Amino acid sequence: MENSLNQARNYEKIYGEQIRDSERPLFHVVPYVGWMNDPNGFSVYKGEYHLFYQYYPYNTTWGPMYWGHVKSKDMITWEWLPAAMAPDQKYDNAGCFSGSAIELPDGRQLLMYTGVQEWKREDGFRESRQTQCVAFGDGKDYVKYEGNPVLSAKDLPEGGSEVDFRDPKIWWDEGKKSYFAVIGNRPADGSGSILLYRSHDAMHWEFCSVLESCRNEYGLMWECPDFFSLDGSSVIITSPQDMLSIGYEFHNGNGNIYITGEYDPLTFRFDRKEIHAIDYGLDFYAPQTLLSPDGRRIMIGWMQSWESSHHQPQGKKWFGMMTIPRELSLRNGRLIQEPIRELEAYRRNRVSYHDVGVQDRMQLPSISGRCIDMTVVVRPSGGRLYEKFHLKVAKDTRFYTSITYNPGTSILTFDRSHSGFRHDILATRKVLTRFRDGEIKLRIILDRFSVEIFVNDGEQAVSSTIYTEQEADSISFEANGMAIVDVEKYDIIK
Numbered sequence: 371m372e373n374s375l376n377q378a379r380n381y382e383k384i385y386g387e388q389i390r391d392s393e394r395p396l397f398h399v400v401p402y403v404g405w406m407n408d409p410n411g412f413s414v415y416k417g418e419y420h421l422f423y424q425y426y427p428y429n430t431t432w433g434p435m436y437w438g439h440v441k442s443k444d445m446i447t448w449e450w451l452p453a454a455m456a457p458d459q460k461y462d463n464a465g466c467f468s469g470s471a472i473e474l475p476d477g478r479q480l481l482m483y484t485g486v487q488e489w490k491r492e493d494g495f496r497e498s499r500q501t502q503c504v505a506f507g508d509g510k511d512y513v514k515y516e517g518n519p520v521l522s523a524k525d526l527p528e529g530g531s532e533v534d535f536r537d538p539k540i541w542w543d544e545g546k547k548s549y550f551a552v553i554g555n556r557p558a559d560g561s562g563s564i565l566l567y568r569s570h571d572a573m574h575w576e577f578c579s580v581l582e583s584c585r586n587e588y589g590l591m592w593e594c595p596d597f598f599s600l601d602g603s604s605v606i607i608t609s610p611q612d613m614l615s616i617g618y619e620f621h622n623g624n625g626n627i628y629i630t631g632e633y634d635p636l637t638f639r640f641d642r643k644e645i646h647a648i649d650y651g652l653d654f655y656a657p658q659t660l661l662s663p664d665g666r667r668i669m670i671g672w673m674q675s676w677e678s679s680h681h682q683p684q685g686k687k688w689f690g691m692m693t694i695p696r697e698l699s700l701r702n703g704r705l706i707q708e709p710i711r712e713l714e715a716y717r718r719n720r721v722s723y724h725d726v727g728v729q730d731r732m733q734l735p736s737i738s739g740r741c742i743d744m745t746v747v748v749r750p751s752g753g754r755l756y757e758k759f760h761l762k763v764a765k766d767t768r769f770y771t772s773i774t775y776n777p778g779t780s781i782l783t784f785d786r787s788h789s790g791f792r793h794d795i796l797a798t799r800k801v802l803t804r805f806r807d808g809e810i811k812l813r814i815i816l817d818r819f820s821v822e823i824f825v826n827d828g829e830q831a832v833s834s835t836i837y838t839e840q841e842a843d844s845i846s847f848e849a850n851g852m853a854i855v856d857v858e859k860y861d862i863i864k
């Protein structure tokens with residue numbers, strides 16, 4: 371077990387290097403080799419952005435979890451670092467699950483994660499428990515703390531489960547001169563809750579409160595919580611498992627929610643105001659945030675759904691991808707997401723069109739590409755509402771991915787049925803947008819294997835993977851009835 375990390379580092383060196391740059395996204399993070407899920411340890415360390423991820427190097431499927439590692443100066447160009455942690459201790463023999471990172475006052479980087487221990491009972495039944503552990507490092511190499519675990523069953527409130535006790539997100543509270551962490555748990559009612567803990571040194575922790583609970587309303591177990599203040603409110607984000615659909619807001623299965631509310635730092639109570647989905651696309655889970663040195667709250671998510679992860683595109687040597695990091699803000703109580711402004715430094719070849727009348731299918735000169743940042747504004751012509759507007763991207767004679775807007779119902783439909791995926795995975799999602807007299811603004815970030823749509827200046831985000839061959843790079847516009855369209859497009863070039 372001791373050598374698992376070195377073995378993984380050797381393996382990723384040999385096999386990761388064989389993956390050509392063109393086989394990876396241009397500006398989205400993927401594993402160096404093998405499998406990736408949740409973002410972990412998204413943080414600033416010694417002036418650089420670090421991102422770790424749930425990682426299984428040896429296959430493109432989930433396995434005993436390692437932590438992969440990349441760092442960046444601008445969150446667009448990332449540098450690979452060797453795997454940071456392997457499941458090599460008794461308390462994490464079944465995996466180093468999700469967690470977070472922080473820079474300590476003495477200059478070391480602390481990783482806080484969930485150790486999963488599994489053992490077989492005499493009758494053969496496999497049991498497991500989850501505890502919180504820490505490791506210390508220099509931004510590349512990490513040593514697990516000899517006092518691990520730092521939080522275990524004895525630190526749970528009554529009725530809490532040690533089988534589902536995971537995903538610590540740590541932060542420093544300057545006012546209270548304390549570390550705090552939120553951790554997902556499963557209370558006696560079988561659904562999810564978020565526990566709040568406090569520490570003076572990130573090693574000795576005490577329980578503060580049950581910050582928020584699912585009460586069987588929004589899915590079951592709540593995974594990967596995060597908690598921060600934003601524009602005068604407090605915001606919880608979490609990823610509930612096993613949700614049931616509600617209107618167009620929440621879909622079945624593993625989802626993602628944000629909860630706005632008021633937090634009382636004296637009693638550690640949180641009063642819920644509103645709950646909404648974070649991202650309405652097909653592939654989004656387990657987001658995590660950091661606070662940048664210039665005060666921006668930035669979120670990155672796993673751009674993949676668990677459900678469709680069992681069907682993978684043929685021949686890939688990596689699987690699992692991160693979203694583009696997004697700047698968060700609150701507008702009218704709602705979470706606004708916009709691609710980080712650092713992307714703008716990579717925009718080239720601006721092309722723009724104004725007031726184009728769109729009816730029959732048409733293409734616009736120079737509006738094409740698979741690594742682009744494009745904004746499309748659609749509005750009615752002369753006060754008469756068009757019936758539907760269709761935008762097709764990653765298109766050739768066989769393939770396309772469509773984005774359709776119906777101004778009568780305000781529904782935006784994303785559809786990747788014809789994107790060339792050879793498995794019957796979920797391919798469409800409908801999003802109820804907020805009506806604006808037939809006008810809609812879509813900012814679309816395309817990378818080689820993904821589409822991220824930011825609706826109406828970040829009011830809603832819709833993220834999905836597509837694995838269409840790269841030659842399919844046309845874009846077409848079409849409307850039933852007449853729509854007036856503005857388009858601005860940049861190539862993203864590195």
Ligand code: FRU
Pocket residue numbers: 407408424435467468484536537593594655656
């Ligand atoms: C969320 C999750 C976490 C867990 C990790 C394991 O996707 O299930 O709760 O820590 O993945 O890889």
